[in-house]
Amino acid sequence: MFKIYRYCIYLLLPLIKLNLYIRIKNNKEEKDRVQERFGITKVKRPDNKLIWIHSASVGEFNSISGLINKLEKNYKILLTTSTVTAFKYAHKMFGDKIIHQYAPIDHNPWIKKFLDHWSPNFVIWVESDLWPNTLLAISKRNIKSVLLNLRISPKSYSRWIYFKKYFTILTECFDKIFAQSTKDLNLVKKLTTKEVGFIGNLKLTSIPIKLDIDKLKLLREISLNKKIILIASSHKNEEALMLEKIYGIIKKYKNIMLIIIPRHPNRIDEVFHIAKKIFPQTFIKTNNFNKQNVDCLIVSSLGEMPIYYELSDIVILGGSFINKGGHNPLEPAKRNCCILTGNSIYNWKNIYEEMSEQSACILCNKATDLSEEINKILDDSKIEFELKRMAMNYANKKQNIIDDVVNNIYPYLKGLETNA
Secondary structure (H helix, E strand, C coil): CHHHHHHHHHHHHHHHHHHHHHHHHCCCCCHHHHHHHHCCCCCCCCCCCEEEEECCCHHHHHHHHHHHHHHCCCCEEEEEECCHHHHHHHHHHHHHHCEEEECCCCCHHHHHHHHHHHCCCEEEEECCCCCHHHHHHHHHCCCEEEEEEECCCHHHHHHHHHHHHHHHHHHCCCCEEEECCHHHHHHHHCCCCCCCEECCCHHHHCCCCCCCHHHHHHHHHHHCCCEEEEEEEECCCCHHHHHHHHHHHHHHHCCEEEEEEECCHHHHHHHHHHHHHHCCCEEECCCCCCCCCCCEEECCCHHHHHHHHHHCCEEEECCCCCCCCCCCCHHHHHCCCEEEECCCCHHHHHHHHHHHHCCCCEECCCCCHHHHHHHHHHHCHHHHHHHHHHHHHHHCCCCCHHHHHHHHHHHHHCCCCCCC
């Protein structure tokens, strides 16, 4: 199967390159750094021993940010991501304390260039971004590696169950593997003979991004101290579904402002036109935006999401009213928000279930539940207060997950310190 996969990669190279340049046009790749996707870099490798950490996108980076924060003080870190947004998050948080590169595409010649140049001494892989050529190349070079916070969605499991032999080969590339939850652990054990452990969910250890207080102050002035309902990380066909249910609420209460931040910033014009049909006072947030009397504000920057969580009272998390698996509830929970989600939550199922059991979020079985649940919150300040309190309590649970992870991987870290 892997031979067929490699052959397909070779055949698809023209389309892969074309796709990269389309992504550049859509601001999903950085033009000046696109060569990094081919394993080519302008950055010199440091003389120190090097730990390579791969986290594909924002979600994976958030999972590993707490561990990076602990390790970067004593070890030299090379972080790779596959998305620009994840890089921006990492740069805001760590700046030049770590080295960042865009992950090379899973083509053997490009992987070879990357590994030849960076020559990592230890590799940490995060969650489920399992690229066969890359993992097999790391293993072939006898580089020690661990896979942290491994998760298997129902969709992935239904695919891998027919290719258990190949899943086992990929997992055997790692020296140690730790699952994200006990449910993931049980699913993974059905797919591989490799020993898999469980320490805890690293998503609970993510570091909050420092807020831009001036931007927050300006947004508070624009909102005129209205109650804020935020639709966060919404997807195509989802905004219209939600807005239809929210329209009556905003007309009823008057002192509410709606903010929408679509998951993909290139959809901002599309989302604007959808919202404008329902709310005439709809605007797109620009750098110099200072309008007041706003019913609905469309924002294109996922990188500023923490500011909008801080501003908001009620957060509706997207990707859950269509079949996308939902998005991270921990970030708004840490910002004192009431959290609502649809029932497509397989990416965060364990956390949502725990939060729901502790009355820390509201699971809506269908979009029509939105208006009923939001009305309850707005009509009763005690319900609002308790939802926010329970969400924050859940997100701020003190856990020793990072220390436990470090203790488990310490044999591989030993001797890699910058002062070693």
